[in-house]
Amino acid sequence: MSELSQLAQLCTFTVDDLYLGVDVTEVQEVIRYQAMTVVPLAPPVVRGLINLRGQIVTALDLRSMLGLPEASSDELPVNVVIRDGADEAVSLLVDQIGDVVDVDEIAFEDVPPTLTGPARELVLGAYKLPGRLLLVLDTRKVQDVHLRGLAAASA
Amino acid sequence: MSDAPVFADGLDEIAQEFLVESYENLDELDRALVALEKEPNSRPLLASIFRTIHTIKGTSGFLAFNGLERVTHVGENVLSRLRDGHLELTPEIATVLLQMVDVVRALLGTIEQTGAEGDVDTAAVEAALARVLDPQAAPAEPEAAAPAPAEDAPVLDDTDAADGAADEADGPAELLAKPDVEEETPVQQVLEKAPVAPAAPAPAAVEHVDAPAHPEEGEQRRSIADSSIRVDVGLLDQLMRMVGELVLTRNQVVQYTADLQNVELQRASQRLNLIASELQEGVMKTRMQPIEGVWSRLPRVVRDLGAQCGKQVKLVMEGRETELDRTLLEAVKDPLTHLVRNAVDHGLETPADRVAAGKPAEGTLTLKAYHESGQVVVEVSDDGRGMDPVRIGNKAVDNGLVSREQLGRMAEREVLDLIFRPGFSTAEQVTNVSGRGVGMDVVRTNIEKIGGSVDIQSVLGEGSTVRVRIPLTLAIIPALVVRQGGEMYCIPQVSLLELVRIEGESEGVGPQIEHVAGAPVHRLRGNLLPLVFLSEQLELARESREALNIVVLQSEGTQFGLVVEDVVDTQEIVVRPLSRQIKHVEGFAGATITGDGRVALILDIAGLSQRAKAVGGSLSAMSIEEQLSSEDWDANGLLVCRVGEDRRVALPMGDIARLEEFSDGDIEHAGDTQVVQYRGELMKLVHVGSLLGLAGQMHADRYSVVVHRHDGEQPLGFVVEEILDVIEQELQLSDVGTRGGLQGSAVLQGFVTDIVDIPALVAAARGGMYV
Structure with a gap:
């Protein structure tokens, strides 16, 4: 990693007690919860399909993906729509949306050893922010969650 | 000029494509030639120019534009010399080549307008090109210009067979009558000047040639090059997608406005409705191509195949202008070819057989395409021997596709449909044409993949028709x-x-x-x-x-x-x-x-x-009956039924012939016995439930009946409440609950099931008394 400090902007959100972020350039938009069409027989992480101004977007449940329990409160999750290179888009359902945070690459560290379970695989690393740890999601792996599911099922 | 055939009506599509392509190539050629002057030894440039001229030559020869062919032929010779390094590109040669391009352009212009080459003079430029090839042949350059046309006149007569000798004679007369002859004058002028002032006239020539033509084109029609453009298919796909979205949005708008009272809004929404529909249609049209594109290679296929099989075939094509989406066109190419091959190979008889059958020796294969209710229908029909359901049925049995018994129950249409089953082949021997048993099933699979369907009609001795239905578009x-x-x-x-x-x-x-x-x-x-x-x-x-x-x-x-x-x-x-x-x-x-x-x-x-x-498990009703009739099941197959409210009984499959169902109305009474008419016989019905002393419902609207028949005895119908399943299982009999008429009990599929003692039951039923 370069010695020069590189600034990045992360769109942050929380899922359960995890504080997560993805690079703002990867985020298409953040929208409130939408009614969605359930896809029967789909893996449980696929919550449904939403119509985003004519674009059909697959909504993925980040809680279930990270192996977290279902939300206990009645609050509806928020859609963080992530752009996909292949003209597709997926929405990550998160508990609450946070601020856009400026981070310094110097503060970037590998995945903390305390992080275990499915989350470990889906996180690129962490930024030490004053008072808390911001985990950076690996959006590519998150979108290929179906492959993981298949591999797990066949294993 | 008004009576001259205008291009689009007078020329076929091949010529149209040729023109569009050639115009594009010529523009490219101009640029390349000018670039070539700057770097005369550029091999890639020369090669590309050579290719272009070669292509035009080839196609013009094919389309019998002889003048064009001659000019490009000589030009090609010059270019090949240049390319191979036998000749050095001089400004003079460049000029002559540019002149050649101009003449080609003039010829194309005339072809576009009149459908023929007209009398654009090609001799001068041919001579000029010939001189480049062989400077000794022409003694002195300045003099060459004048005699050139005269010298070459005989050549024109020789080769231009179509126009023949009349060409020369008509020349002057047409000069007055035909406006396009105007073109001849400037071309000739330029050409004659050319050797004298090499570089300058080239650009001028373009203007001279084009100028007289333009006013007519404006009135007549846009020139081909202007009226059609090449568009990336990806862009068309994208347009199609967006129009699709528009149509959906339109649907929503129309749906919402219908609930509102606003008249203006309703009017606007109706207008939107209309425009969106028209736009959709228009964009769909851009992707449409006539089916001719696929058919064009079939005459050759039929001819070759006919010769190979020793059959005379006349191919008739109707509706070749019928259009469908290009992706679909691509998808039906192989299935259609296969159907045509099949028709020639299997459908049509040899000339001798045909004559013997009182038909003309030459068989007719008809391809027909038309639009019907939003689909494209393509028919491949022959007037051959037709399909013999008996033969197909036998073959299907031989190939192990159906059992004899199943065949007996099939309607003729269903029998014909067997040819679409995988593994079916009627060919007596395997030829390189057909008979490998792959074919019609692949045809059906491929057609269904694109949302189409295939069906077949045939009259024995009169021929067969295969009808393929394809959607207009997939989007x-x-x-x-x-x-x-x-x-x-x-x-x-x-x-x-x-x-x-x-x-x-x-x-x-x-x-x-x-x-x-x-x-x-x-x-x-x-x-x-x-x-x-x-x-x-x-x-x-x-x-x-x-x-x-x-x-x-x-x-x-x-x-x-x-x-x-x-x-x-x-x-x-x-x-x-x-x-x-x-x-x-x-x-x-x-x-x-x-x-x-x-x-x-x-x-x-x-x-x-x-x-x-x-x-x-077994989805089709057919396969269920197959299970019943197959020998394997006779051994230890069990038919599981429900009797009474919730009792499960299993009947060994031994002598069970069929499963039938009768409605209350079918049942008649002979004495106190219930009977039904079954295949011309009277069949006695026995309620398994009551026979076994279980609470059974004696009256229902419909009866599920297990038909039992032992060695030609009278059939007997066992009435059960419901037929549940056919299973094959080794029996672990238990004595629990043994009663008369039962072999014992067993646990089948997790349920306690009574196993019926069929012989005892039959005896009881025949004896008319309970065991």
Whole structure:
């Protein structure tokens, strides 16, 4: 990693007690919860399909993906729509949306050893922010969650 | 000029394409030649110029534009010398080459307008090119210009066979009559000047040649080069997608405005409706190509194949201008070729056989294409021997596709349909043309893959017709919208045969769903229709069964009924692919946005029928009966039935001939015995329940009857409440609950089941007394 400090902007959100972020350039938009069409027989992480101004977007449940329990409160999750290179888009359902945070690459560290379970695989690393740890999601792996599911099922 | 044939009507499509392509090439050529002057030894440039001229030469020869061919031929010689380094590019040679381009352009212009080459003078430039090749032949350059046309005149006579000698004579006369002859003058002038002032006239020549032509073109029609452009297919696809979206949005707008009272808004929405439809049509047209593109290679196929099989074939093509989407065109290419090969190889007889049958020695193969109810129909018919259902049936039995018994039950149409089964072949011997047993099933699979269908009609001795139906386009399809568990699902209408709605049993229609060998079926006009429940397939909660909505579908030659909660509507939908997270999920072919703005999944009908087969075990009614008749089952097969309220009994399959069903009305009474007429005999009915001393319901609207027949004795009908399943299992008999008429009990499929002692039962029934 370069010695020069590189600034990045992360769109942050929380899922359960995890504080997560993805690079703002990867985020298409953040929208409130939408009614969605359930896809029967789909893996449980696929919550449904939403119509985003004519674009059909697959909504993925980040809680279930990270192996977290279902939300206990009645609050509806928020859609963080992530752009996909292949003209597709997926929405990550998160508990609450946070601020856009400026981070310094110097503060970037590998995945903390305390992080275990499915989350470990889906996180690129962490930024030490004053008072808390911001985990950076690996959006590519998150979108290929179906492959993981298949591999797990066949294993 | 008004009486001269105008290009689009006078020339066929090949020539049109040739012109468009040549104009593009000529522009390129101009640029390349000028660039070549700057770097005279550039091999790639020379090679590209050579190729261009070579292409024009080749095509013009093919289209019999002799003048054009001659000019490009000489030009090509010069270029090949340059390319091979035998000749150095001088400004003079460059000029002559540019002149050649001009003359080619002039010729193309005339062809475009009149459909023929007219009398654009080519001799001068040919001579100039010839001089480049062989400077010694022409003694002095300045003099060469004048004699050149005269010298070459005989050549023109020789080669231009079509116009013949009249060419020369007509020349002056046409000068007065034909406006395009004007072109001749400037060309000639320029050419004659050319050797004298090499570099300068080239650009001037273009103007001179074009100038007189332009006013006419303006009035007549736009020039080909201006009126058609090449467009990237990707862009067209994108346009098509966007129009699809527009159509969907339009649907929503129209739906919402219908509820409002605002007249202006309604007017605007109607206008939007109209414009969107027209736009959709227009964009769809841009992707349309005539089927001729696929047919064009068939005459050759037929000719070669005819010669190979020793058959005389006349190929008739009707409706070659019928258009369909280019992606579909690509997809039907191979199936159509296969059908044509089949028709020649199998359908038509040898000339001797034909004459013997009182037909003309030459067989006729007819290809017909037309539009019908939003689909393109392509028929391949021959006037050959037709298909013999008996022969096909025998072959199918030989090939192990059906059993004799099944065959006997099949209608003629169904027998003909057997040729679409994988592994079917009637060819007596394998030739390199056909007979390998792969073919018609592949044709059907490929056609169904693009949402089409294939069926066949044949009259023995008179010929066969294979009818292929293809959708016009794949992008926007009509679909049936159904509801299940609160969500909407779309079913492409190509698979849809009919909708059946049956009100609850309270209406007294009797049981709607029967079980044959554990598979649910519905009796639709006397045929057993296997049922597939959408709720089960999608692992959703079962709907209430007050009424039964059956969507009768056909896929890959199998009919089945899809039971859905509710049938909602029909809609035009735009098929969108599924995202990769759910692409692998079975049962869905895509997604779409419906008129109300929600996302709906499109059911994969072929996949569902496959899935249903896997889940239900034996899906088709046919295969159930097959199980009954097959020898294997006789050994230790068990027919599991329900008698009384909830008792399960199993009947060894030994002498069980068939499963039948009779309605209350069929049952007659002879004394105190119930009988039915069965295949010309009287069959006594015995209620298994009461025979075994179980509480059995003696009166119902319909009776499920197990027909028992032992070695030509009178058949006996065992009445059960419901037929549940056919299983094969070693019996572990237990004595628990042994009674007369029972062999004992066993646990089958997790239920305690009484095993019926058939001989005892038969004896009891015949004796008319209970055991």
